[in-house]
Amino acid sequence: MSRCAAAVLVVALVVTAGAGCASADEPSSARAAEAEVAEDKATGAAETATRADPGTRPESPSRRDRPRRPASPSLPPGHGTQPSGAIGQVPDEVIQRQLRNAAERIARRMLESPSSEPTPVDISPGSNRALGYQLLLDFGFGAEQWQFLDQLWIRESGWNHLAENRSSGAYGIPQSLPASKMAVVGADWRTNPETQIRWGLAYIAARYGSPERAWAHSQRAGWY
Numbered sequence: 001m002s003r004c005a006a007a008v009l010v011v012a013l014v015v016t017a018g019a020g021c022a023s024a025d026e027p028s029s030a031r032a033a034e035a036e037v038a039e040d041k042a043t044g045a046a047e048t049a050t051r052a053d054p055g056t057r058p059e060s061p062s063r064r065d066r067p068r069r070p071a072s073p074s075l076p077p078g079h080g081t082q083p084s085g086a087i088g089q090v091p092d093e094v095i096q097r098q099l100r101n102a103a104e105r106i107a108r109r110m111l112e113s114p115s116s117e118p119t120p121v122d123i124s125p126g127s128n129r130a131l132g133y134q135l136l137l138d139f140g141f142g143a144e145q146w147q148f149l150d151q152l153w154i155r156e157s158g159w160n161h162l163a164e165n166r167s168s169g170a171y172g173i174p175q176s177l178p179a180s181k182m183a184v185v186g187a188d189w190r191t192n193p194e195t196q197i198r199w200g201l202a203y204i205a206a207r208y209g210s211p212e213r214a215w216a217h218s219q220r221a222g223w224y
Contacts, residue, residue: 084223085156085170085177090206092184098202099185102139117143128159128173128193135194139201141211149211152218153200161193174200 117137123130132153133146141149156175157163164171164179171179172189173196182189182199189195208214208224218224 084168085165085175086181086200086203087170087177087223088203088207090203092181094206095184095199095202098205099198102198102202105140106138120146128161128197131193132159132173132197135197135201136211139198139205141201141205145211148215149201149204152211152215152224155218161191161196172196172200174203176200176203 117134119125119130119133123133129150132149136146136149137143153159153173156170157173159173161173163173163175165175165177168177169179170177172182173193174182176182176196176199179189181203182196185199185202186192186195189199204211204214204224208217214224
């Protein structure tokens with residue numbers, strides 16, 4: 001098969017995927033946590049004032065009479081103490097759009113410059129990391145983004161495509177949560193590292209724009 005024909009085939013395989021332009025909001029649990037911290041600070045200030053001057057004890061409803069706080073969305077077990085995986089919500093059509101655009105970029109590169117970028121010497125040939133590096137470039141990210149993607153997925157899964165967080169259910173190289181989100185890329189998401197990596201790259205592109213930003217968010221929040 002000629003390179004031109006291969007390029008056309010790459011685009012044809014992805015053109016049936018749906019397109020979308022929806023964006024995902026970050027989980028609201030962070031705002032709920034901030035409100036809880038503010039309330040705790042206010043309560044602590046009142047208690048401090050009472051200890052300083054018992055005669056000025058502010059009136060407050062009993063614990064039983066206080067209105068209950070609305071329940072906040074539950075977070076994965078262990079959230080805040082260890083990386084929790086890719087827990088953000090990105091619509092399937094947005095993932096498909098990212099994959100379709102990536103396929104078109106790959107096809108253009110195959111026509112213009114068929115040679116591939118050499119893999120860095122510190123990456124074992126044939127490993128999931130080597131596959132990840134090549135797919136990163138294929139997707140359209142620059143080589144300078146590799147260090148951030150590598151750090152992110154080393155911490156999340158060690159690049160193990162069978163890695164599973166038993167407490168939260170996050171799975172695979174990108175630690176998708178729920179794991180079934182990766183099915184939008186392929187039915188073999190449980191065992192195929194390429195399917196997992198493609199989903200992870202599309203997820204990062206749709207939600208953060210680059211591995212660097214995804215890594216920065218993970219450093220800050222413990223999830224991405």
